[in-house]
Amino acid sequence: MRYPIVIELGDQDTAYSVIVPDLPGCFSAGDSFDEAITNATEAMTLWIEEEIKEGRSIPRPSTLESLKQLKDYEGPEWVWGFASVDPALFEEKAERINITIPRRILARLDAQAKAAGETRSGYIAHMAMTF
Structure with a gap:
């Protein structure tokens, strides 16, 4: 399952940060672009596992187009991408x-x-x- 993510670009002194708008409070960071996405996938997995443990429902991914309308992530410092989580996390069977x-x-x-x-x-x- 692919969730849109928004990445705040980093540099030599600042980490790349990642926010998952569909999963409130789910964010991560990394010293490189690739590491930030890898860490975001791990953060998403942990977020989903916690929500399931607490008996809460998991939001479905929004479309990238709908999220791009959010004013919070406008500007050249933000890049949109996707991170995937294993759909088996959602199965209760x-x-x-x-x-x-x-x-x-x-x-x-x-x-x-x-x-x-x-x-x-x-x-x-x-x-x-x-x-």
């Missing part, structure tokens, strides 16, 4: 998987899941989202 791990680890996993009051699958999902 459960998927059955098959994993192979040693029994001693499975026993430990099951004990930790029980202590946390969760199923094995729920505990694995929770652990994956907290690291």
